[in-house]
Amino acid sequence: DSGVTQTPKHLITATGQRVTLRCSPRSGDLSVYWYQQSLDQGLQFLIQYYNGEERAKGNILERFSAQQFPDLHSELNLSSLELGDSALYFCASSVATGTGDYGYTFGSGTRLTVV
């Protein structure tokens, strides 16, 4: 157990639907990062939150949004789902905004399948 908890582990939903993925960071970590991993792409950075505030944005679609709550857990909301959104979604946490070292801990991921 890495200390980063993601739920659910698997999700199957239909096109056009909306889903919410949840991430609880490791105790003491203030930053949460979301990544998308598709078969033909590497891990793509989506968005980062630090202590409740958005800190950096990557290749995140407008249909996707995220937030970090006062208890530091984060949710990634995916709406108007398309087949191409099927992927593994990882959450990672770190103590600071970007430690530049190995202080990133990954959750086990949520596998989203859009049918």
Place this chain on the structure above:
Amino acid sequence: EDKVVQSPLSLVVHEGDTVTLNCSYEVTNFRSLLWYKQEKKAPTFLFMLTSSGIEKKSGRLSSILDKKELFSILNITATQTGDSAVYLCVLPRGNLIFGKGTKLSVKP
């Protein structure tokens, strides 16, 4: 634009073989380079490299960085089936910039 390119993208070897995985990168204001191993689930940390020419070792795995030529290699000696995984080269830039990974398959 910061980027990481890994090669080969996939590799099949037999137990006992030695493998070398390559990573080249482009980045402004280099700070460090990371290697991760990803099996079925979350990437797990292997090495952090910050200085040229200093080898990091952990058992049968080792890695070295060349900051002048902008590349790093990950070596695995006496491979085992448990080494089968995707190996990711990563640039930490606040968030993490990942290469596409090298998928290593070790056959018995």
